[in-house]
Amino acid sequence: MTSEYTNSDSRYFVPPSPYDEALAKIPGLTWLPWVGKNYANLPQGRRVLIVAESHYTNEQDPAKAPLSITDTEQNPAYTRAVVLESLVLEEWSARTLSTMHQLFYSPSDRPGFWGDLCFCNIVQRLMWYREGNPERPSWEDFWKGWEVFLEVVEVLQPDHVLFIGVEAANHFNNVMIHLKKDHTPVEFPEKIGSAYALTARVALGDRRLPIHFIK
Numbered sequence: 170m171t172s173e174y175t176n177s178d179s180r181y182f183v184p185p186s187p188y189d190e191a192l193a194k195i196p197g198l199t200w201l202p203w204v205g206k207n208y209a210n211l212p213q214g215r216r217v218l219i220v221a222e223s224h225y226t227n228e229q230d231p232a233k234a235p236l237s238i239t240d241t242e243q244n245p246a247y248t249r250a251v252v253l254e255s256l257v258l259e260e261w262s263a264r265t266l267s268t269m270h271q272l273f274y275s276p277s278d279r280p281g282f283w284g285d286l287c288f289c290n291i292v293q294r295l296m297w298y299r300e301g302n303p304e305r306p307s308w309e310d311f312w313k314g315w316e317v318f319l320e321v322v323e324v325l326q327p328d329h330v331l332f333i334g335v336e337a338a339n340h341f342n343n344v345m346i347h348l349k350k351d352h353t354p355v356e357f358p359e360k361i362g363s364a365y366a367l368t369a370r371v372a373l374g375d376r377r378l379p380i381h382f383i384k
Contacts, residue, residue, distance in 0.1 A: 199293040207285050214328050218330045223310075224248070224292075224295050226296070257280055291311065292314050326374075329381070342355055
């Protein structure tokens with residue numbers, strides 16, 4: 170597929186972002202967030218960070234899974250490759266990734282849509298997708314993820330954060346209290362379908378960053 174994200178050798182290429190040097194210094198950040206090429210130039214109020222839960226390996230062989238996990242965790246561009254291949258170029262999909270575009274009314278201009286957004290996962294450890302018994306993040310994974318998240322938003326300075334999934338919200342209040350971080354606790358303003366859409370806020374400089382969680 171011909172794309173602005175394809176280089177002269179026809180291999181997918183995700184250009185570095187102006188935030189990469191600062192992001193690379195964040196302890197515990199395994200994968201660099203996807204940063205759309207237009208994000209840094211968006212006007213105030215338009216910057217959005219989307220946060221999903223975790224990456225998974227599809228390796229089913231117990232003997233091979235550890236190596237697959239290690240290789241993926243040593244590739245800082247992995248999240249960017251997932252966004253490019255699945256969400257921009259539509260080469261493959263997974264349930265969460267496919268339903269994400271339904272949530273956003275299936276944007277027809279995917280490169281333009283993702284060119285304005287940032288994307289990362291809250292869990293910075295690769296999960297093992299074992300058939301019939303997929304691994305789930307622990308409370309420690311979410312706790313560490315929130316600590317990393319606070320560093321990431323200091324760098325990216327989003328105006329809004331949207332979590333795809335609500336489980337991370339279960340740990341938000343305790344982490345912020347432990348870290349003595351100025352915040353507005355999680356609230357349950359509205360029920361959508363079978364789950365509540367949750368909201369919270371956290372201090373980011375002289376403003377309070379709104380965070381929304383949807384299932």
